[in-house]
Amino acid sequence: MSADPITPVLTKRWLSPQSWRLATYEKLEGYTAFRKALAGTPEQLVQLIKDAGLRGRGGAGFPAGVKWSFMPKDESKPHYLVINADEGEPGTCKDIPLMMADPHSLIEGCIIASYAMRAHRCFIYVRGEALHCIRRLNAAVREAYDAGYLGKNILGSGFDLDITVHAGAGAYICGEETALLDSLEGRRGQPRLKPPFPAAAGLYAAPTTVNNVETIASVPYIVNGGADWFRQMGTEKSPGPKIYSISGHVERPGQYEAPLGTTLRELLELCGGMKDGIPLKFWTPGGSSTPLFTAEHLDVPLDFEGAAEAGSMLGTTAVQVFNETVSVPWAVMKWTKFYEHESCGKCTPCREGTYWLAQILERMVEGRGTEEDIDTLLDVCDNILGRAFCALGDGATSPITSGIQYFRDEFLALCDKNRASSPELVGAP
Structure with missing residues (x-):
């Protein structure tokens, strides 16, 4: 068995006729x-x-x-x-x-x-x-x-x-x-x-x-x-091949097997680049429960150490790619509603926290947010992170805290829209 880095290992039989037999x-x-x-x-x-x-x-x-x-x-x-x-x-x-x-x-x-x-x-x-x-x-x-x-x-x-x-x-x-x-x-x-x-x-x-x-x-x-x-494949601390699930605004979404440590830049080459040539805005390295990355992170090695050092997690290598047409607060709201729905309700921080996060984000996306809402979101996330019974609560905070970290202006813009459309708020400090 040779280990050419591009030779498929886990997926080598997938295209064989009746591969499941x-x-x-x-x-x-x-x-x-x-x-x-x-x-x-x-x-x-x-x-x-x-x-x-x-x-x-x-x-x-x-x-x-x-x-x-x-x-x-x-x-x-x-x-x-x-x-x-x-x-x-x-x-x-x-x-x-x-x-x-x-x-x-x-x-x-x-x-x-x-x-x-x-x-x-x-x-x-x-x-x-x-x-x-x-x-x-x-x-x-x-x-x-x-x-x-x-x-x-x-x-x-x-x-x-x-x-x-x-x-x-x-x-x-x-x-x-x-x-x-x-x-x-x-x-x-x-x-x-x-x-x-x-x-x-x-x-x-x-x-x-x-x-x-x-x-x-x-x-x-x-x-x-x-x-x-x-x-021979992957990196010293994260050896072996990995199946990357690439979805979103790329030309050929799907499963791509590559050695651990492959970067998004290399993965985008494999799947034909950004769809219709519209530039990358943000992406998840391992699903929505891992903190977001931006276009600045194209060369982060996607292994367990590389993703963590850059401030996220490798997770399940669910690479969701979003172009510049997507609103970050809208995407974060969609994910948060998923966590609210899937919380088992056993512990209070996750059960109550995801509910309130979803409520606030829905209000903001409708253009009825305030600047204080951004602080409230971060405060609720702080009360969930490390205090929930399992990792679901921690994961639910990831898109919100990272979304605000990299795209605070977009959250503020929703507040500005609110301020401009509400006569009683015009001129407010």
Whole structure:
């Protein structure tokens, strides 16, 4: 396996005819990695993933090998692997296309990861609206059972694994790992207090690891190619390839696989540049819960460190691109209404805060804002950030604080419009 930076890894089978079928997958190196993995020990696999430097592709970027090593060695309780396929971050579109085009890469990754963590049950929790994807995954799981790759004593190795595909009910909050576990157990999707962390008491109070689809789908390639091969792509601290979901005002929106550390300038070249040649105004590096970037950030390396150093987060690499025709306060209002709707209501800062943020922004966009509203928005964000029960609240503040940081004039213009149209405010200080 060579590692030319532009050679697709995760997406290499996507354009093959019937790429989702077991027969196609096996023709293209499929189900070779798990045979290698089952011949080794769980400890060797955990060490391999640590050496490769694979980091979680669901947003936080936590080292996957370290996460796997948290699972207890003894099997006094059942161990579970749970795949977070509840892709709901606005702008994110990488896991669903991956499961649609190449579901067996996820299933093979699940077998290897389950063996490494001594888990005999794996659950794939898919967003409920992704019906086509759920059907395709179920068909792929059936094919794997029929081939003897799942079930009892897989290929005579003595290792048993059952995979269950579970459809969620379309709640953004269930992308938070503990809310996902509550939903999987049949309860209302709300985040749990941590500790205990899932590795100690997760699904059914047993040791559990929750990983993102793209993270687990990367595992077979690492087993076949080795840690050094994987590290040839990406950067030293953020190695490997990444699927960037590019949407908005570009000529060819879609999924683009590139090494971690690729810049927006390079990604724009891949997708044909800005639509109709209208200049870039602002963009999100990892979905709407990551602080906005502007045209000044075109050369920021899009890896976990680069995005953070520039004041944002890599998140899920949902690159939403907006041109100069878009009003920043309007876009921020739209995102905020989404967070208001998706807040689970468990904690007061997020439940009340997102409601008031949405109210104020709607009023401002209608041209009825005041300068004090800008301070109120920032004050409410300050009361949510770091005080909410989970990261949904923190994410809801990101577009507002960064929008005001870079485009305060646009928010002020809405106040000026208000001032000019209200006789009683004309001449007010």
